[in-house]
Amino acid sequence: MRQVDLTIEICGSSGDGTLAVGEILVNTLSDLGYRALSFDVYPAEIRGFGKCVAHCRVSDKPVYSVGRSVDALVSLNDPYSIEQLATLKPGGVVLFDSWPLREVSEESCVAGRLGPGMYLYGVPFGELSQRSTHGARSRNLVALGAIAGLFDIDAEAFEAGLDRKFGGKKGNVAQTVKAAFRAGHDYVKEKLLKVDPVSFAVKEELEKKDFQIMNGNQAAARGAIEAGCRFYAGYPITPATKIMEILSAKLPPLGGRVVQAEDEISAIGMVTGAAMMGTRAMTATSGPGVCLMTEFIGYNVMTENPVVIVDSQRGGPATGLPTKTEQSDLLLALFSGNGDAPRIVVAPTSVEECHYWTSEAFYLAEKYQTPVILLMDLFLSTCKTNAVLSELDKAKLSANKSPSPGEEGVGRFKVTEDGVSPRALPGTPGFEWTVSGLEQNELDSPSYYANVHTEMTEKRARKLMTALQNDVPRPERFGAKGKVKLGVMGWGSTMGAVIEAVERANEAGLSAAALKQVVLNPLHVEDIEKFVDDCEKILVPELNYSGQFARWLSMHVNKPIHGLNMVKCSPLTYLDVLEEIERLITETS
């Protein structure tokens, strides 16, 4: 059981500094040893006008999903905050600006809209900002101070954080922000009588780890760098653009190269060329970009070339909902490209795994000479958490199967037992090869013969089986052991919510278990079958309409699958899953 598990939302308009409050909050809580996850919602349209929400979930244990209901809502803009009230918990807290800068009509004041049992505190953010900083722009920091004061978070930790963040700036910015913070904090301590139960206080000391605050894009970029990626080509697209922007800054000093291509076809083409030279190479995009890359995905399957492709999914189809999260590119990732074109598909389930699995993707791609598609999504790409990164295995930095001296003339596609052919890198004398999107025989010549096509098709499939045996972790089971009423299988960014839902279901006495795998192709089918045999019913929750993972699983499993399919433009919460677990188990008994 968690000691603390609180969700705070700060809600304001674009100019209010809303998201900054969320950021500082998470940073400070991280310094104090809490585990936090924050996910920002910002306006979908071009100009930065509109509602911003910083959603922060905080606990003493790792957090992998957003909170379903909110414990405390901090309003910097009342009309927008009224919309947010819908997800405030019964008994939740609202902290609002009792001295806003612009007049708020009575009916659009959040104070008037509270449900029964909610706690309301008014703090004159505007006034306190004016008084403490001679300006109104620090309302957000006043609010931050109020949060610290009201919910028992160490004020000094905040001040240290503010010093770190603003200390370098010229003028006495740091002093000003701290003054605003203090004003809010002290006001709450002095003037308000706390009656609500929301508190960050913990009994057991929190373990402070080497936290790295980052989102999935940063984690993936870092994983790539650490895995020795030295070539990146890409084309901007939400929500993947940041990966390119980070690598553009970080790769050149390491001797790596980044090319902004004219489109996604060119990006994957460049990555293909670089990878053929033996350089670890990657591109990152979103669904529409993957569509344009599919011919090259098949090409890299055919030429057995190691490329890594990140697809940070967003709402679809087509241009879809560029700023909303969704998990609806799974079948695209698995089946894009003409012909039989098997590839490795990996879906990390957390920011930490974005780091680990991006790096692992390079290893798998190189070792098995295959494209690897990493399925992230807008939520993973942009949610920030204080991650504890895993150490990467240096031995995996070089995984190419070079031909032995004496093997000159071996050709590029020798049929081997494990399906992996020796691969000389250009520049090696005596091993000149030619690769092609045409089917080729062992001597690299185009071939149209049934035996060659069959043998090579088998080889391309076989090496993924080798990968499965040697390098793909077995699925991990969570929750109740043995036979259960319900088994839940999740994937990608919503896995965290699934595991949490199952754990809570178990706590509530429900017989449920979860199975997690990060590698979605190739699959450990036997383990899955075993799990499915253990479960009376199977539930697959996912953020898409057609039940894409359920469909993929149903190709391997002969039991009906219940889908929980939502296209709700926001992340899945454990409560979404828990409700469905309850429903299905109740039905059973």
Added chain:
Amino acid sequence: MRQVDLTIEICGSSGDGTLAVGEILVNTLSDLGYRALSFDVYPAEIRGFGKCVAHCRVSDKPVYSVGRSVDALVSLNDPYSIEQLATLKPGGVVLFDSWPLREVSEESCVAGRLGPGMYLYGVPFGELSQRSTHGARSRNLVALGAIAGLFDIDAEAFEAGLDRKFGGKKGNVAQTVKAAFRAGHDYVKEKLLKVDPVSFAVKEELEKKDFQIMNGNQAAARGAIEAGCRFYAGYPITPATKIMEILSAKLPPLGGRVVQAEDEISAIGMVTGAAMMGTRAMTATSGPGVCLMTEFIGYNVMTENPVVIVDSQRGGPATGLPTKTEQSDLLLALFSGNGDAPRIVVAPTSVEECHYWTSEAFYLAEKYQTPVILLMDLFLSTCKTNAVLSELDKAKLSANKSPSPGEEGVGRFKVTEDGVSPRALPGTPGFEWTVSGLEQNELDSPSYYANVHTEMTEKRARKLMTALQNDVPRPERFGAKGKVKLGVMGWGSTMGAVIEAVERANEAGLSAAALKQVVLNPLHVEDIEKFVDDCEKILVPELNYSGQFARWLSMHVNKPIHGLNMVKCSPLTYLDVLEEIERLITETS
């Protein structure tokens, strides 16, 4: 039971006129009322050098697949023909040139390679050509005459055919070809003693229908024209190029327009634009082209725009095997595009169906405002048959759901019960709309709200269910009735072989049935389930490695599926399927 079912192969080198012999043979047999199917194998590489085989299967009943074993092999080139002996039936006939123009070494003479029980006839094609036409170029027509003479085909019908074909040419070409033909025919009648049983003679009179000799590409082009397609944009690619070439000639006189685009993206983009204007529009390509079109496929799903896309499949992945047939784009057709993007997928199973279903595709696309993908393949595209075309329903020529007067301002995406929104065509005053790849609400504005995205996603799925109920034929069952040991489900060009195999299995006393559906999405799941319930085992034969149709079916069916998966670079034969039927049924019992 068939009165006649014979397979003849003419094998030669590119200059030998091999394929012409096949063509005349099929035309003549068609004139006589036989049903015939011919499939040419020509060199895969650029220059026309290499082996050509005209494969002709002839019967008194319709033929939908190639012959598995050959009854008679006519050699115009012995070294190549030796390779073909592998598929000659025990007891089959070889007709070879006993006076070839170039010396054939003993070991590369087909005569020396015959298996036991085969019949061999030598006819001096070269000599007879020289004698009858004062040139060697008519060896192929001599061979044709020999075929007619040896296998009891009416010589006059041939001569009438030759007159029709060559009568218009200047000089006395027709005389010359007939002389060569006659020389071969008479030589056989006079000099050879027929000992083999191969004969085209029939007891029951053959019914002469209004046969149209055509291949699938011609049939599809014709279906498009008859369905009122008036815009085509395309980019050349084997095996679909001919569709564009035919339409380039035929559409302009009908007021239609054909644009050769700069690539496939542009082709589908143009088709998209034309279709949005209300013009029935199509493109045709093969797998690599579909890859490039996938973003637009999703776009047409999102904008609910009626486009027809032909994918004539060839060996894959990537550039693959451009001149070999395969059925490996099914999952691509079903799942390409990011996000949840349902579309109609249709796989005709014969040349006749290429005609009918291309035309139907326009109707479905327009009525349900959706992309329709027609999955053909190299075999269907290029095999010739004497088809009996169905009459098209004129009522289907106009299927657009126009908004009613008074509905001005309705927007483009009104949510309706059947999922189909009223659709005004540009030029209509008062109905100006804007469509987008972004999710849109009912008033055409971009929307990022859960309720809108959910409602619209459901609508896009719902209208395909409407189509299923109103316009998708139920699956058709063949073979034994009631409960059976084995059910075989096929699709596309290999369905013919499947049905034939099942019929032959039934004749041999095996308990098997087949289920056929041409529309592969949406599927009549209940009918399929019912069929599956009737069958102890399920077999799905297809020309791909990963079992793509089996995978698709397994999403709907909870019974293990046996796949017969071949990537053999040539069409499936009923014997391939029959052997597997026998194996599976024997295993059972």
Added chain:
Amino acid sequence: MNDIKTEKVPEVFYLDEEIKAVKEKGVLDYRSKRLPVWCPGCGYFGIQTAIVGAMKDLGVKTHELVVVSGIGCTGRYPFFVRGYGIHALHGRALPVATGAKVARPDLTVLAVTGDGDCLGIGAGHLPHAARRNVDITCVLFDNGIYGLTKGQTSPTTPAAQVTNSHPYGSPDRPLKPLMTVLAAGATFVARGFAGRPKDLRVIMREAILHKGFSFVHVLSPCVTFDKVNYLYPRLEELVMPLPKRHDYADYHMAVERAMDDELFLGLFYKTEEPSFSEKLDDYAGRSG
């Protein structure tokens, strides 16, 4: 977190007095009910004004107008126009506009596209639309940046400029859009500036009237993501009208001026050739 389940935002109307006044002049007939979502000060407002003005001048009927765009801030344009609007895919305005025009030669078809849209991902379509001489008007909203994705290098960003995708400066020499279309054989080639909507209105009018592929390159500041290059004051200094002696019938002269680093404004080139539809009609006649 299920915070925003339901859309209730009402459609926005132009209501204030100033706009009412404009409406009286008739150009607002060409505007949709949607308020443009562009950043305040974006050059695109000027282009919008010019295009709408030209429509009015020509009396184009809104139901006979088809506006096609790609993706980008530019791409949002059809949403703000009254007419049949097609917000196509990134880079694909020209193919879609071509299909629309060939299918319905009677409609007025506009393709609006951004510098990334037209010259980056869409670069393969531009020369072909030009050489076909499809009778559409292609307006390039060139802000020298990827706006919608928040400030990356575009094909017209000057070399060495620092952007979000090139923290050490762009290594690439920018493309010159007018050269691109002149090289491909466009029959109407002009340049305007978002800061001079009146001049642009005249150009747009001519462009729409031109029978064949007309290309209008419009320089436009992105006030949000470009702080160094296409700024209003800087552009005001850089642009200059084509010299009086410029002869738009002279292809060589047009090429010379398009090559130039000076940002000339006006009609560079214009020639009469059968449009794509005319050529296709012609062939259809021959074939009939």
Added chain:
Amino acid sequence: MNDIKTEKVPEVFYLDEEIKAVKEKGVLDYRSKRLPVWCPGCGYFGIQTAIVGAMKDLGVKTHELVVVSGIGCTGRYPFFVRGYGIHALHGRALPVATGAKVARPDLTVLAVTGDGDCLGIGAGHLPHAARRNVDITCVLFDNGIYGLTKGQTSPTTPAAQVTNSHPYGSPDRPLKPLMTVLAAGATFVARGFAGRPKDLRVIMREAILHKGFSFVHVLSPCVTFDKVNYLYPRLEELVMPLPKRHDYADYHMAVERAMDDELFLGLFYKTEEPSFSEKLDDYAGRSG
């Protein structure tokens, strides 16, 4: 029908005397064991001879040579060369070659591409490879037709020519490849003729030596599918060397000559600018 289950065809070697003689001269070191599958008389044989000759002249090591191509008859080229060969996708030789060169600047990278490949489906990549000044040599095998798919109109097919895809004649004005790359800022631009392999060899040598994007447009007859346009005798008449006074350092002059309907042969334009890799190195240094 399972007629061709097993491949037994042996690899083909050049064996005849004439070729042995060539081998002595060393150029055959650059040929693979595969016999080109081009039609007898195809212009590509001449181009092949010229390229192989240039390789020999420069002493390029086969294991340090990377030849990238797209799809088409042209595309088959890497199969006939000794070196690391990449037969990429249709239209994508340039992106793949760019990636290869940026990853391994020490290797010699050649991109060979057809008129359809380079100017049709690949048209979006050409201006960008040119403006980046990637240090690769792009050889355009221009036969004015789609060869591999059996004779459809290509972007360089003259207007009104009848082809399999345009039975009533092509409606489109052809592209001028040299204009395209000059407009985009290529730093080495030349034209050769497959019928004059010796001259072409010299051009190829210079092109490979050039540090930056070098573009060589080669006119080449498709003897099988083009019976009216790029015929040997016709080309022999149409081509002519660039005038003596042509100054390849003069961009304007180069553009003038590239515009011309005359088919000039030789080096149109050459200038020295930092190559893409040099620029990236430079930025890396600054960033370090």
